[in-house]
Amino acid sequence: MIKLRTKFKQILSKLVLDNTQIRYLIYLARFEKWRKSRTESFPLFDDRYKLYEYLNEKVIGHEPISYLEFGVSKGESLIYWTDINKNPQSKFWGFDSFMGLPEKWEVFTTTVNESSFTMNGKPPDIDDRRVAFVEGLFQETLPDFLKSFESSGRLVVHNDADLYSSTLFTLCQCNEILKPGTIVIFDEFTSVVHEFRAWEDYCTSFMRNYTVIGATKSPYSYFSQVAVEMK
Ligand SMILES: C[S@@+](CC[C@H](N)C(=O)[O-])C[C@H]1O[C@@H](n2cnc3c(N)ncnc32)[C@H](O)[C@@H]1O
Incomplete structure (x- = not known):
């Protein structure tokens, strides 16, 4: 019986292709199931900036935050957060290698190449003393950073690294600091085989x-x- 099951698995593994599109469709169905299963009510916005404004005004109330952003590139989202949260006690950390995606990012019909979003190793110029960059691969920098990190004010963790591997790594590493009340934001949640899968x-x-x-x-x-x- 066991022999037969193994044989069956071997045959199936040759027939079924490890196909990105098939995987995407399966995860799209999982995402839709997740969306429909949410029982809480929450506001919906036209774009990410309106969502950030709502979070800062209504949830955070302009109070001090410790903001960790994974995936900074040119710094568009990081700069927006420093603009809307002017609290002098807030602190913003931007994590990035600034060398672009460490691997290709496969989305349903397109593939975004490795090194996309590169800044040639140089962080953006942000004129705000509350901002600090943690340069390098998350896998190399985050464990050490977390040894001495203590959040002051509400913690906001922004995931914009696009990739499953990067997002899963940062979430797992940050588990201890994702205390109840922490806000976690995803920028590409419907990149279902990446950020959504990592979150699940x-x-x-x-x-x-x-x-x-x-x-x-x-x-x-x-x-x-x-x-x-987080609860
Ligand atoms: C889409 S961009 C970030 C865009 C930015 N948040 C914005 O709104 O302008 C993704 C970034 O994630 C970074 N990244 C992805 N995986 C990484 C990893 N494992 N370590 C360091 N940086 C990573 C890439 O270098 C890239 O700059």
Whole structure:
């Protein structure tokens, strides 16, 4: 019987292709199931900037934050956060190698090449003393950073590294600091085999729960950005 099962598995493994599109479709169905299963009510916004403004005004109330952004590149989202949260006690850390994606990013019909979003190793010039960069691969910098990190004010963790590997790594590493009340934001949640999959895998492995507190919903950003509050 066991022999037969093994044989069957061997035959199947040769027939079924490890196909990105098939995997994407399976995860798209999982994402839709996730979306429909959410029972909490949360506001929907036309774009990510309106979502950030809502979070800063209504959830954070302009209070001091410790903001960790994974995936900075030119710094568009980081700069926006420093502009809307003017609290002098807030602190912003931008994590990036500034060498672009460490591996190719396969999305449904397109592939974004390795090294895309590169800044040739140079962080953006941000004239704000509250901002610090942690340069290098997350896998090389984050464990050391976390040894001495203590959040002051509410912690906001912004995931914009696009890739499953990078997002899963940072979430798992940050588990200890993702205390109840922490806000976690995703920038490419509907890149379902990447950020969404990483989030599902992290929450399952670490038995974590959360409430969705906001998302985007327009023809161009249907649940691309999702914000949750950790329980
Ligand atoms: C889409 S860009 C970030 C865009 C930015 N947040 C914005 O809104 O302008 C993704 C960034 O993630 C970085 N990245 C992805 N995986 C990484 C890793 N494992 N270590 C360091 N940086 C990484 C890339 O270098 C790239 O700059």
